[in-house]
Amino acid sequence: MFGTDFRPIFPGNSYPFRLHDSMFRQTIQKQGRLEQREKWGTLAENCSIIGTYAQTELGHGSFLRGLETTAEYDVRTREFILNSPSITASKFWPGGLGKTANHCVVMARLKMSGRDCGMQSFIVPIRDMETHNPLPGVTVGDIGPKFGYAAMDNGFLSLNKVRVPRENMLMRYSQVLEDGTFIFPKNDRLVYGSMTLIRTSIVGSCGRALAKAATIATRYSAVRRQSEIASKGGEVQVIDFQTQQHKLFTQIASAYALMNAGKFAANLYNQVSAKIEDGQLEDLPVLHALTAALKAFSSWEMASGIEQCRMACGGHGYLLASGIPQIYEDMVPACTYEGENTVMCLQTARFLNKCQEATNRGEKLPPLAHFLQAAKGNRKSGLSSSMDLTQLVAAYEFRAATASAEANSRLKAQRAEGRSEADAWNNSTQLLVQAALAFSHAFTVRAFVESVQNANFHPNVKSVMTQLATLYALTGILRYCGDFTKGGYMSDSQIRLVQDRFFDLLTALRPNAVALVDAFDFPDQVLGSALGRWDGNVYEAIMETARKSTLNKSQVHPAFYKYQKPFMDSFKAQAKL
Amino acid sequence: MAAPVFNTNTDSLPVNPDLQKERATASFNVLELTHILDGGAEITKRRKELEALILSDPAFSSKDLLYLTKSEQYENALLRSVKLVQWKDKYKWSQEDVAMAQQINNSTEAITLHTDMFIPALQRLTSEEQRAKWLPLALKHNIIGTYAQTELGHGTNLRNLETTATFDAKMDEFVLNTPKITSMKWWPGALGKSSTHAIVLAQLVIAGKHHGLQAFIIQLRSLEDHTPMPGITVGDIGPKLGLNYVDNGFLILKNVRIPRENMLMGNASVSRDGQFKQLKSDKTNYSTMMYVRVMITRWAFGCLAGSVMIAMRYSAVRRQLYIDPKAGEVQILDYQTQQYKLFPALASAFAIFFTSQKLISDYNRELQNLIKGDKELLAEYHSVTSAMKAVCSDIMTDHISALRRSLGGHGYMNLSGISTAMQNSLSLVTVEGENTVLYQQTARHLLKQVARAMSGGTLTRSVAFLGQNLDSVPQLDSSEDCRNVHLVLKLYQKMAKRILVQAGTLLQTDLMKGLPEHEAWNKNQVTLVRAAKAYSLLHLVQCNVEGVEGLRKSVSPELVAALRRLCCLFALYYLESNAGLFMQTEAVSPSQLDIVRSTQMELLSEIRPDAVALADAVDMPDSGHKSVLGCYDGNVYERMYAAALGEPMNKTQVHPSYYKHLRGMIKGTASKL
């Protein structure tokens, strides 16, 4: 949409080879047999073929089993025939598909003489290796202008009876033999491994995106002088306003919290993966549950946080030159791709619900979900004016346990009223989503606190990180104070302590605010921002980008001669009559 | 591009059956609601006539508009401006027609400031002779003007604007300068490329003495060839998050000389011998400022309502996953979580509508007194309009981005309509008074009223609740209580009053401790802004309740019932999302919050059958919103596919960059194998 007017130096998430680098090659590695990995993997690595990963269709994204593209096995020629039977079956969205890729991993429903054998992945050549023209039966193109991602040719693809050899189905798990025998996978839970990994990495990416926006807004707020606090006291840096500190420092804290949660989740993934290699699968459900909701939590926090940073820059935040719109547009699809957020929360909620039921039966819960048992009994928070971090973690775990217990009892009540299981579930989903988010929030707070407590920081660093972790925890308590006062867990006077401490922390963090974002150490080229430059020469930089506006190519815009001049002349002519 | 595989003639398709079903099951007559939103049946009729004219013109409705570069967007917007003026003259449009035409066009013209700011300023700030000279030129478009206030360094704090106008007594001229980089004018709409003249705000200096901000009229560009006048550097400020069709501009002035008569002398004058005289207070400017803020609440309604309409229709057409595995895929509108994204947004749109309507009618009623400068009234209206501009734009902004995401992947397409609406509307929280700054202005006024209430003084209407005893308002004990909006309104009043009193007390305590006033203020700034927001929510709920109840006599009971459900959902939704305010003031307890929550869930189910009809009532024509997801007939997929085929990148099967970059890479490494 912004045409040639604005090009960041580093395109972030949006460049045509992104899917080739990530999904295409990974899928071949994860789902291909050895000979397939050798053949396709090598070609892909050398960029002799450029691929993408086509899953989403015009009609279906969240519901993979609803995908309509079919692959039918033709025993006679030992080929698969891929077909998009309806308009909604067209692949839609894959990055690099429109104009760049010449090969594509296509997810399609496998049919063996009429029998449905589930979703399988196929490598489909889509463009001629000589001319780059689409191959027969292939209709492919770019999907058109988007909110962001202008540098990416997200594409559509319809296949009209396109034939590929049997060897083009990725057969590490399921297999089709030459004679058309279908062999079911031994354990398809493993297929989900790479999804979990990607979601884990999204958590950290969200933290980094927010960190970029917070860096820009904080540096700019230190440079921008606007209004007085004391009359005749001279204009202050806007970062001295308490309301501005509230906007900025909560987001700096959130950025640190999310980056840290991403690290914790990645460690967890590695631990669990190692166990899986040894054949121990019991941690898989909790890992899956945690990463699903954490991906949703972090991307939503990131999206609203970046917007807050942009608005904190006043009018200049609205310029693309501020760099913040680009960061937002680049990262906000994380709320949607790799599992739509609401759908993710509900997957986690299923797990939480099972935990509730297990607790009710008196069974033990896996370590990461252990605290869900805490809902029982009449608990009171031990939080005092010292704002002990351990007490803060306990408070978040109380909240998560209560939210999950409440969602569970709503579900039970709905069933008791005689509703079908499906309706009872649907009528409880809003609470279930909240429970999943509370679960992720508790994880994030605990991870932040543990990293501050356990890290080997210099005392000065430790002190400021403790302030930041405390601020992070207090922000949530004030935001959701209804949840924390449930059943008298926290009292009014405790909430007041929280509030007082919160304001004190804003003041305490003020001297270190710029240092805290400088520590992210983003080079200016990565921020791509006139407002967030390290050297603070904001106004010169804004002016520099303005001069480059395409409207300024000539002193008088051609549209003046085309429309404005004849228009104004017509009035002059009237006046003369 | 090769021939399309699927039918792309979207005009020939029947209405999507899901949408048809939704429309058939609505409990009320859609047209009745549309009439209310338009302001009457005749106005709806007039709107349709204007839509037919405007939207049949390709400059306004061509599907290719999506693919324009910034420069082409500007060119198209300029053409729109020209056409609207020509139609206005040709068809003798009334003032209301012009406003409606702008609304139909979502104000996407290049030169709106000429009529919205330049001409009103010429009317208000000039002496009689000046008016006689400039106004006809502007009205006849012999000159095109803009209003240049904001500078690169200052937007909020106007008193510190740096542009100077120094009186040169010898020549009887003013010399204008923007001495520093931060002094250049920055942001004014149509300044970059279109305007020939500007009213520039500058610090008046006479013989070394400063006389505050005054307005000057400056010629920017030659009336012959449109090139910039000597001493003037002017241009476009570059790409923005949205509104790229407007040439927001910068302006550098270097010793630009204008005759003394070019200072607008309605409020203050400078005589031939350099005597400065303040004629009347500049408070008269406030009425325009307040009017613009009121209009922003109206735009906030339009942006939000249009986006809700799109999201609702799409959610009725989109089927994804299942609730009951045996029953097949469901419309995503049936998911409770989806309803909780859409219905509160719908309810907010109506709340903003009723509030805006009330603000407009108050304004029209009191205009004469406002212009006269009735102090009490000005203070009250200023407080209310500041708060409503801020809260309505905040609420709209929050909902619009959630609505965009509620469309899943397709919401990220510009074709969704919401992504573009969102980008354009995001400026509303900043322009015409930055929201944080506005809330503080309201807080100042409200604290004065609290003090007055405590000393038993009389209170104006908008703060009358401060004088009431609200301690014995009953509690919310059941779902019925929650549905009693009058009771809920009382609880909002109780909450707002106590929050304001608490904020005032905190401030007072710090003052008693001997803190200077500004420090005390800044120390409690977040609290004060929060208090003003609390009041703003109360005011919205109140306008909403009054608006809906006011329809009782004139509107069918089914429609009133449908609107009451939304009104109730609005009040409960914001009660829950601001639970902290209500608990801190003991208006609602944590366990009552559970009832609030479950009542909202009941309301979602009750609103569900009317959802599409309520959104349909917004009645924005397809060619106006240009969303492929929100079309009336619901043929979403065909339209998306057809639109993708129209993407310029698809003009050739092989994109030129293949030969430039890709081919070499593929071939180069291939030869190594």
Ligand SMILES: Cc1cc2nc3c(=O)[nH]c(=O)nc-3n(C[C@H](O)[C@H](O)[C@H](O)COP(=O)(O)OP(=O)(O)OC[C@H]3O[C@@H](n4cnc5c(N)ncnc54)[C@H](O)[C@@H]3O)c2cc1C
């Ligand atoms: C920039 C971008 C890049 C992308 N790149 C790729 C790519 O490279 N390859 C690829 O294959 N895909 C890609 N996608 C597509 C993406 O993966 C899908 O958009 C995503 O999976 C969401 O699915 P959907 O669009 O069908 O959303 P929908 O499922 O239609 O969501 C619409 C609404 O319905 C709600 N909803 C749906 N199901 C439920 C339920 N069961 N319960 C409650 N609510 C529900 C959602 O919460 C949402 O509010 C990309 C998308 C974007 C935006």
Ligand SMILES: Cc1cc2nc3c(=O)[nH]c(=O)nc-3n(C[C@H](O)[C@H](O)[C@H](O)COP(=O)(O)OP(=O)(O)OC[C@H]3O[C@@H](n4cnc5c(N)ncnc54)[C@H](O)[C@@H]3O)c2cc1C
């Ligand atoms: C799309 C668009 C169109 C515009 N069109 C025009 C136009 O036609 N003509 C024109 O003259 N201008 C125009 N403007 C400029 C606009 O009026 C200013 O951007 C606006 O007034 C905000 O001022 P600012 O940018 O200086 O923000 P700043 O005041 O710099 O705000 C930055 C941050 O500081 C905070 N802050 C500032 N002062 C205080 C305070 N006292 N207390 C607490 N916090 C404070 C703000 O809350 C914000 O978080 C336009 C702007 C945009 C985005």
